[in-house]
Structures are given as C-alpha cells and as structure tokens.
Amino acid sequence: DHAPIETPPRAPSPTHRFGTLAVHAGSPHDPVTGAVIEPISLSTTFAQSAVGQPIGYEYTRSANPNRENFERSIAALERAKYALAFSSGSATTATILQSLAAGSHVVSVSDVYGGTHRYFTKVASAHGVRVTFTPSIEVDIEELITTDTKLIWIETPSNPTLSLVDIRAVADIAHRSGIMVVVDNTFLSPYIQNPLEHGADIVVHSVTKYINGHSDVLMGVAAFNSDAVMERLKFLQNAIGAVPSPFDCWLAHRGVKTLHLRAREASKNGLMVAQALEQSPHVVAVNYPGLPSHRQRKTALKQHRDGLGGGMLSFRVKGGKEAAERFCQATQIFTLAESLGGVESLVEVPASMTHMGIPKDQREAAGVFDDLVRISCGVEDGVDLVADVRQALEKVVVGPK
Numbered sequence: 001d002h003a004p005i006e007t008p009p010r011a012p013s014p015t016h017r018f019g020t021l022a023v024h025a026g027s028p029h030d031p032v033t034g035a036v037i038e039p040i041s042l043s044t045t046f047a048q049s050a051v052g053q054p055i056g057y058e059y060t061r062s063a064n065p066n067r068e069n070f071e072r073s074i075a076a077l078e079r080a081k082y083a084l085a086f087s088s089g090s091a092t093t094a095t096i097l098q099s100l101a102a103g104s105h106v107v108s109v110s111d112v113y114g115g116t117h118r119y120f121t122k123v124a125s126a127h128g129v130r131v132t133f134t135p136s137i138e139v140d141i142e143e144l145i146t147t148d149t150k151l152i153w154i155e156t157p158s159n160p161t162l163s164l165v166d167i168r169a170v171a172d173i174a175h176r177s178g179i180m181v182v183v184d185n186t187f188l189s190p191y192i193q194n195p196l197e198h199g200a201d202i203v204v205h206s207v208t209k210y211i212n213g214h215s216d217v218l219m220g221v222a223a224f225n226s227d228a229v230m231e232r233l234k235f236l237q238n239a240i241g242a243v244p245s246p247f248d249c250w251l252a253h254r255g256v257k258t259l260h261l262r263a264r265e266a267s268k269n270g271l272m273v274a275q276a277l278e279q280s281p282h283v284v285a286v287n288y289p290g291l292p293s294h295r296q297r298k299t300a301l302k303q304h305r306d307g308l309g310g311g312m313l314s315f316r317v318k319g320g321k322e323a324a325e326r327f328c329q330a331t332q333i334f335t336l337a338e339s340l341g342g343v344e345s346l347v348e349v350p351a352s353m354t355h356m357g358i359p360k361d362q363r364e365a366a367g368v369f370d371d372l373v374r375i376s377c378g379v380e381d382g383v384d385l386v387a388d389v390r391q392a393l394e395k396v397v398v399g400p401k
C-alpha cells in the first residue's frame with residue numbers, strides 16, 4: 001500500500017553532457033511494452049479514430065516515430081531546438097536551397113564536397129538561385145554580399161582540403177544584412193563542433209558519415225533554433241518528400257549512441273597519421289586541423305572540442321597523380337573508396353573521384369590538386385594505420401619507366 005515510487009523522468013536533461021545525451025536523447029522506453037530500445041515502425045499509414053482525427057501519426061512521409069526519435073537525438077547533440085532528417089546529405093542541401101525564391105543569391109566557400117558544388121552549379125542555378133564561390137570568405141564576404149544574398153554556405157573543415165572558417169566572424173557580418181549562415185559540420189560531427197554555438201543559423205550533416213558511423217546508412221539532417229526555419233523546412237520536408245526510411249532512422253539512432261567514442265578514437269588516429277605524413281620525405285604538405293602547423297590552428301582551438309582535429313585529413317604526395325594513385329593501391333588497411341566517417345579507414349583521390357565533377361581550374365583554385373590524397377581515419381588501432389601509411393608511401397616513388 002506504498003505510494004508508487006516516483007520513477008525519475010527517463011528523458012535526459014539538456015544539462016547532461018554529450019555522452020549521456022548520445023545514449024539517451026530521443027530514446028523513450030516504449031510506454032506499452034517497456035522496450036528499452038525503440039521498435040521499428042515500418043507502417044506507412046496510421047489509423048484515424050474518425051474522419052480527419054488521427055490517433056497519433058497520419059502518413060510516414062509527414063512523420064513517423066523512428067524519424068522523430070532520431071531528430072530529437074540530433075537536436076540535443078547540436079544543442080538545437082529542432083532537427084529535420086532527410087534521405088541523404090545532398091537531399092538536405094537541396095531542400096534548404098529549395099527554400100529560397102528564384103533570384104536569391106548564395107555565397108559559398110570554394111572548397112565544398114563535389115556533390116554540393118554540383119547541386120549549386122547545375123541545379124540551383126537552373127532554379128534561378130545564383131551561387132558565388134570564394135576561397136577566402138572571411139576576407140571578402142562584405143564585398144560579395146548583395147541585396148539578393150539570402151544564405152552563406154560554409155564547410156568547416158572543408159572537404160577535402162580541411163580549410164577552416166571562423167563561423168562567428170562570418171555570422172556577425174551576415175546577420176547585419178539579415179543573411180542566414182549554414183554550416184556543413186559533416187567532417188567533425190556534433191561531438192567535436194557545434195556551429196550554432198558560434199553564430200550559425202543552420203547546421204547540416206551527411207548522416208551517412210560520422211553520425212551513423214558504420215557505412216550502412218545514407219541520410220542527412222539539419223538542426224536549427226528558428227521557428228520560422230522549422231515551419232519552412234518542415235513543409236518542404238513533406239512536400240518534396242526526400243525523407244529517410246524508419247529503418248534507416250533506427251540504424252542511425254543506434255549509430256549515434258557511440259559517436260563520442262568513435263569521434264575521439266578517429267581524432268587520435270588522425271593526429272598519429274598526420275604526424276607520420278609530416279615526417280615523410282614523400283609528402284609535400286599535410287592538411288589536418290589537429291596539427292600545430294595547420295594554417296588556421298587558432299580557429300580549430302576556438303571551435304573544436306579540446307582542439308580535436310577529427311578523423312579526416314588530406315595530403316599532397318610527391319610524384320603527382322600517378323604517385324597519389326600508387327599510394328591508394330598500396331594501402332592494406334585503408335580501403336580505396338569514396339565516403340568517410342565510418343569505423344573502417346578509407347582513402348581516395350578527390351581530383352579523380354569525389355571532386356572529379358568540378359572543373360580542373362576551379363578544383364585547383366580550391367586546393368584540390370591531382371596529387372591530393374584524402375584519408376578518413378576509422379577506429380582501427382592507430383599504430384597499424386601509421387604502419388600501413390608508411391609502407392604505402394615507400395611504394396609511391398615513381399621509378400623510371
């Protein structure tokens with residue numbers, strides 16, 4: 001006859017730290033079964049109690065339990081009020097750009113993912129949205145902004161040269177003209193960087209990468225605080241319909257629960273590999289924001305948790321394109337493949353793969369040369385990764401024909 005013991009609220013508090021939020025945010029126990037891990041709700045439609053009276057959900061494209069749980073998880077991890085999930089990182093970019101009226105202007109950093117460049121130059125332009133690229137946005141943003149400018153698009157660190165942007169510096173200028181700032185945070189994940197805390201209005205991720213972290217889900221997400229942005233993007237999420245499946249949301253929600261463990265391990269490996277590359281006579285230059293020598297190390301210390309560099313890096317190898325390709329053929333642990341952010345380490349040549357679609361002159365203006373190799377460090381043992389890089393470098397020497 002004792003009063004029931006008040007069970008503590010299951011939902012984690014916003015005051016909880018990242019690891020606790022990663023495990024518990026967006027993870028209510030099933031109220032009927034008590035299941036600790038959320039069920040996968042594959043139903044595409046939901047019964048209504050009377051005409052126009054849904055009991056809960058209506059139709060899966062508009063909303064479903066697994067997507068909402070995942071969206072709540074990312075909102076908590078990016079310290080945002082809202083998050084919306086899409087069927088890929090590219091679908092996220094497309095939906096945000098489609099929120100702009102024809103005649104709008106966007107200023108973007110030059111060094112962006114090849115697919116983002118493709119959308120900006122071949123799709124958005126066809127819809128009357130003009131995009132100006134710049135390799136030095138902090139310096140020339142004020143002269144590039146026009147009365148039509150609606151959006152600033154930043155990747156920091158950028159794909160694949162690992163260039164950084166001082167988000168606060170750009171946001172302060174943009175906000176004076178009522179312009180929104182979008183930061184693509186894919187390369188660092190919410191564990192290492194939270195762009196909204198530095199003045200960004202929207203943060204986007206290819207969930208395909210670090211957030212899911214196991215190279216088995218294609219997905220994207222946007223997180224933000226504005227009610228007006230929520231109303232606009234929620235409408236477009238449903239109207240365009242580029243949404244992820246409940247199963248993908250369930251998988252990505254499982255993946256994100258270990259993000260803090262994977263991101264720290266990948267950062268540790270990134271630094272070890274970057275240091276080994278810096279010491280090699282076969283390497284011309286290394287791009288890694290975790291190195292003291294990085295040209296924007298001060299910005300990394302300001303914006304990255306504990307100054308971590310993340311798991312992504314790139315380097316220029318002596319011997320040009322042929323040497324870069326030899327390196328990628330010679331690695332034994334690093335897999336030659338596109339994408340990044342998974343538990344397995346990957347290697348690629350952006351000029352011939354992920355960024356091939358960008359015209360050579362524009363590619364090289366952004367620092368993407370034919371001899372540039374991009375590395376995604378996974379969570380293997382760093383000693384093995386360094387040994388693999390060293391043995392592969394010994395094979396890049398392009399001997400006489």
Ligand SMILES: C=C(NCc1c(COP(=O)(O)O)cnc(C)c1O)C(=O)O
Binds near residue numbers: 091115155184208219
């Ligand atoms: C597939 C690769 N990038 C995808 C990507 C995207 C697109 O995400 P998708 O989930 O692949 O559509 C957006 N932003 C950045 C910074 C990205 O790196 C790659 O670089 O290998």
